[in-house]
Amino acid sequence: MSEFLEILFDPLFRMPFVTGLALAIALSLTGAWLRMRNEWLVALGLSQAAAAGGMGAVALGLPVLAGAFGVTGLAMGVLLLLPRVSNSNYGLLILAGWAGTLLLGHNTDQGTVISETLLRGDLYYTRAAHAGAALLLAMAVVGPMPWLSRRLLTERFFPDYYTGNRIPAWPHRTLFAVVVVACTVLGTDAMGVFPAFALFFFPSWAGFVIVDGWARSLAVTVVIALVGYLGSFVAAIAFDQPFGPCLVAALALLSSLRFLTALRRRTGQATRDAAPAAG
DSSP states (O other), rough: HHHHHHHHHHHHHHHHHHHHHHHHHHHOOOOOHHHHHTHHHHHHHHHHHHHHHHHHHHHOOOHHHHHHHHHHHHHHHHHHSSSSSHOOOOOOOHHHHHHHHHHHTTTTHHHHHHHHHHHOOOGGOOOOHHHHHHHHHHHHTTTTTHHHHHHHHHHOTTTTHHHHTTOOOHHHHHHHHHHHHHHHHHHHHHHHHHHHHHHHHHHHHHHHHHSHHHHHHHHHHHHHHHHHHHHHHHHHTTTTHHHHHHHHHHHHHHHTHHHHHHHHHHHHHHHHHHHHHHO
16 A cells, blocks of 8 residues: 555656546546447547547647547547448448558658557656546546436437437537547547557446446446556556556456356356246
């Protein structure tokens, strides 16, 4: 515990710690909404688009975030205009973003280093501006969560509800799109493509199986994200390892609890089914 507190209060790691903590909350909750809508793969596609946009901005001499937000927002706008979106669209976005990032990096001064940083991530280089943006993002996700969750759940399970009752759906759809874009861009910029996607993917993947009920699954999702983040942050520093792979490994290990839960439920169901026959 004393070593953890020393790391936490070290000025070198304070801002990265706060940045990652806020992003763990924001990305895991957003990932739960995406999973509920069966759209979790879009997070990886938009993260790749953000990396490509950031590299494009570097090539043009613009701020990385300007290009990342521009390309990611454009990609999200195109997806919203499509009459039907499938995994094929997300796959195209993933591959195009990955190819664009590496090609722009290869043909730009110092681009190879920057592109590798965007893909791999390096949380320890984040500063006060990143921490402030991540905290604002976490508040923007948690604040409207009850209002947004009700509407997203209604739209998921009753697709014609808003159209049939002539209720405008654009407010919650727009807010959700903005949240997803902001999470993918800031997560990619601070952590890298795959560590950010791990926070979108793993916590809700496990949380939706470990417990029943929407509210409880959201709580377990955030707990998994925070435990995985805290463990990987300390382990990466203590053992001199890169943060991104440590985060992915920690979240993958914690998510294995879903298999134990599923096995326990199957065993319990088999026991209940066998009881009447035995009687």
